[in-house]
Amino acid sequence: MMKTLLLALLLLLPRIFYAQSAAPEGLALTGARIYTAPGKPPVENGIVITRGGKITAAGTSGQIKIPAGMKVLNCKGLVLMAGFWNSHVHFMEPAWFNAATQPAATLTRQMQRMLTGYGFTHAFDLACLDFPNLLALKARVQSGEVKGPAILTAGVPFAPPNGSPFYIRPLKLREIGVPEEAATYAARQLADGADGIKLWSASPDGHGIVPMPLEIVKAAAGAAHRLHKPVFAHPTADTGLSIAIAGGVDVLAHVSPDGYRSWTPEEITLIQQHHMAVIPTLKLYKWELERNGVTDMNNPLMTTALQQLGALAKAGGEILFGTDVGYVTDYSTTEEFLFLSQAGLNFDQILAALTTAPAKRFGKEASSGRIVKGMDADIVLLKADPHTDIRHFSEVAYTIRNGEIIYDYRKDR
Incomplete structure (x- = not known):
C-alpha cells in the first residue's frame, strides 16, 4: 500500500513542478x-x-x-x-486589407510600425472606407490574437453635396444633403459598431471650400448625441470651424488653416464654451506641403496652423494628440511633438493630450490615462x-x- 502511494506521488511530481515553474x-x-x-x-x-x-x-x-x-x-x-492615445488614425492602407484572414503576426508587425512602436495603446480611426474590414481588425485585437492598441472607430464618414475632398480621388465619400438622411446614416453607423461619427463641415473640392449645410450637421450630431457618441468634423477653413461650432460638433479632427486666417479670441471662446476639443495634426501640413514641393515651413498654411493651436493652448483649450497616420505614410511622431512645442504647448499639456484628455473625452477616464x-x-x-x-x-x-x-x-x- 505504501509503495503504491509513493509511486503515485512520484508520478505527480513532474506535473507539480511544471505548474509551479509556469510563467x-x-x-x-x-x-x-x-x-x-x-x-x-x-x-x-x-x-x-x-x-x-x-x-x-x-x-x-x-x-x-x-x-x-x-x-x-x-x-x-x-x-x-500611461499608455498614449492617438485620436486620429486611419486603417486604410493596403497593409490592413483582408484583416479577417491575414496572419496575426503580419498584422501585429504593422501595428508595431504604425502605432505600438510609438507608445499608442488606444487609437481612434476617424475614417474608413471598408467598415466590415475595420471591425474584423478591431475584433482580432480585442481577442488578443493581434497585438495592438484598443481601436475605436468613426466608421465611414460623409461629406456635403458635391463636396467629396479632392485628395481622395478617384474615390468619393457619401454625400448627404437632407437632414433626415444624415440622422439615419449616423444612427446606422453607430448601430453597426461605430464609436462616433465623422463629417466634413467644410470640404476642399479642388476648386474651393464646399460648406456642409448647418441643418445637416445638426441632424447628424443630434442622432449621435442621443446615443451619447462623439461627433468629429474636418473643418478645413474658418467656414468649417463656424459650422462645426454651430452644429454641435464635439471634436475638430484638425485645426482649420486652409483659409490662412488666425483664430480670433472670440472663436477661441466659442470653442471652449461649446466644450469642443481639437486634434491639431500639425505634421500633416508639413507632409502635404513637402509632397507638393514646398520646403519652406514659413508657408502660411503651416504658420496659420501653429497660430491657431497656440492661441487655443494659451487659453487652456482641450487638445487631443493625433497624427492622421494611415493617410500620412510617415509614421514617426517626432515632428508632431516638435510642432506642438513650437506652438507653445508645455510638457504637461502634451502629456494630457496623450493621456488624460482623450480618456476623459471618450468616456474612459475611470480606466485609462493615469498610473x-x-x-x-x-x-x-x-x-x-x-x-x-x-x-x-x-x-x-x-x-x-x-x-x-x-x-x-x-x-x-
Whole structure:
C-alpha cells in the first residue's frame, strides 16, 4: 500500500513542478521614473505592479513589495507613464486589407510600425472606407490574437453635396444633403459598431471650400448625441470651424488653416464654451506641403496652423494628440511633438493630450490615462525623459497593453 502511494506521488511530481515553474501572472516594472499624471511630480525609482490587466500597485521602491515569483522587468533609466492615445488614425492602407484572414503576426508587425512602436495603446480611426474590414481588425485585437492598441472607430464618414475632398480621388465619400438622411446614416453607423461619427463641415473640392449645410450637421450630431457618441468634423477653413461650432460638433479632427486666417479670441471662446476639443495634426501640413514641393515651413498654411493651436493652448483649450497616420505614410511622431512645442504647448499639456484628455473625452477616464491602482495596465516606457527634450516622447522602449508587452524595442523594430 505504501509503495503504491509513493509511486503515485512520484508520478505527480513532474506535473507539480511544471505548474509551479509556469510563467506567473502579472508583471512588475521596477526602477523607472514614473509620471503618474499630467501636473504631478515624477516618482523616482518607482515600481508598478500589474495583474489581470490592471495596475494593482504603484509607488516608490520603499512603498511597494514585489510578490514572490512575479515576472520582473528592470526599467532603470527608463521613464514610465500611461499608455498614449492617438485620436486620429486611419486603417486604410493596403497593409490592413483582408484583416479577417491575414496572419496575426503580419498584422501585429504593422501595428508595431504604425502605432505600438510609438507608445499608442488606444487609437481612434476617424475614417474608413471598408467598415466590415475595420471591425474584423478591431475584433482580432480585442481577442488578443493581434497585438495592438484598443481601436475605436468613426466608421465611414460623409461629406456635403458635391463636396467629396479632392485628395481622395478617384474615390468619393457619401454625400448627404437632407437632414433626415444624415440622422439615419449616423444612427446606422453607430448601430453597426461605430464609436462616433465623422463629417466634413467644410470640404476642399479642388476648386474651393464646399460648406456642409448647418441643418445637416445638426441632424447628424443630434442622432449621435442621443446615443451619447462623439461627433468629429474636418473643418478645413474658418467656414468649417463656424459650422462645426454651430452644429454641435464635439471634436475638430484638425485645426482649420486652409483659409490662412488666425483664430480670433472670440472663436477661441466659442470653442471652449461649446466644450469642443481639437486634434491639431500639425505634421500633416508639413507632409502635404513637402509632397507638393514646398520646403519652406514659413508657408502660411503651416504658420496659420501653429497660430491657431497656440492661441487655443494659451487659453487652456482641450487638445487631443493625433497624427492622421494611415493617410500620412510617415509614421514617426517626432515632428508632431516638435510642432506642438513650437506652438507653445508645455510638457504637461502634451502629456494630457496623450493621456488624460482623450480618456476623459471618450468616456474612459475611470480606466485609462493615469498610473494609479485600479487603472488598466496600459503603459509606455520611454528611453529618456521628454520633460528635458520633448522629442523623447517618440523614443519608446516598451508598450504594454492590459499588462502584456506588445512592443519591445530590443526585438520589434
